[in-house]
Amino acid sequence: MSGETSLVTSSSQPSRRLFLAASGFALLGGAGPAFAQAADRIVVAGGVVTEILYALGLQDRIVGVDSTSQFPPQALKDKPNIGYVRALSAEGVLSLKPSLIMLIDGAGPPDAVALLNESGVKVAHIPDGLTPQGVAAKIVAIGAAVGAQEPAARLAARTSAGFAELSALRAGLPKPKRVLFVLSLQNGRTLVGGRNSSADAVISLAGGVNVATEIEGYKPMTDEAVIAAAPDVVLMMGNAGAHAIPPEELFALPSFSQTPAAAGKRLLRMDALYLLGFGPRAPRAARDLMAALYPEAAIPPLKAADAP
Incomplete structure (x- = not known):
């Protein structure tokens, strides 16, 4: 379909292989590096995608977000709201004259997504990984889509370090709640x-x-x-x-x-x-839930930074 670029989540830790796989995303469909470089007007449908773009310092390139983009709070205050991620209007999205549309898995309805795919505007379909490896791949892939590969790789590495700390904390827990x-x-x-x-x-x-x-x-x-x-x-x-x-x-x-x-x-x-x-804050969110589930275990804060 015209303008569509698909992405497959990697199951590996952030590494050169993951970086190259996500970078290859920009080359699919004949988009090439110009795809990322030209993405100066980004419309986002997916709160985690907005969160990651802000964490990468790319908020000035965003010209529209969906109603689930509630972190950071200024996203919905500063950017036009295109509506709920699963109830998008293709006309509303295209009225913002985007050079790149970023859609998280599950964005819809299908008819609206089909119209966006056929609009001639580049569309990045972002898989919503729910594992530590999937979160890292999501971050790196978003960076590849917008020409921010290096900062995305760093953010993915920090996030993965947080997940590694979390794994160590799980090993010391009492009987599971x-x-x-x-x-x-x-x-x-x-x-x-x-x-x-x-x-x-x-x-x-x-x-x-x-x-x-x-x-x-x-x-x-x-x-x-x-x-x-x-x-x-x-x-x-x-x-x-x-x-x-x-x-x-x-x-x-x-x-x-x-x-x-x-x-x-x-x-x-x-x-x-x-x-x-399941963005850069996911290790800290899981740690906070762990601390609430097991108050007797005195769960320490994570040492790894989960955002710039």
Whole structure:
């Protein structure tokens, strides 16, 4: 398709091989180095992509972001908002006259993405890796797309160093805590994060056990299943609205009142993009979750810098 460039996530640590693989991304589809050099008007759909571009110091080249671009906070204050990442308008994106459109995996709807691919504007499709290797590859690939290979490689290396520290901390943890991530509670439906979700990935990185792995992705869980899952801790996003239920109300619900978490009203909240974004802050977010899950372990701060 015209203007489309695809990218494959590497499973290796940041290295010369990873750097060359991500750099090759700019050469696909006949784009060549001019692709990256000409990307002086970037429209981004994907909060983690915005976060990485800011971490690379490229915010002045961004001319539009989507509504999930909530870190750093000034992104949505300073840049035009193109709407929700999964509900984009091709016309709205193209009205900003971008020279490069960066789309995280899952951006949509498909019809809008197809129009963007056929617009003649270069489109970078960024895979949303949920592993330490995937995060490093994501950072390096974004750097390759915009001609910032060297700073991206440095940022990826720092992020990987943070993940390595995190791995060492996991090795010293006590018995793993059983965690249920609740995305929302609406109309009597408990929407949770199952296997292959970003919630599942961060729980594992933090040394916990996701009790909803019989579910794929983000789906409803029955009251009976919540009781049977027996979580020690319930994890939710720290946003307002549907996610703002206080512990007293949550653990008064019939399903949650019968869980081990109810005994100590163990409800943890963390900022959504920080917890689930899987960008340069991911090692620190997983460390903070680990510290909250295991207060008795006195988890130290990470020494590795996770951003410039």
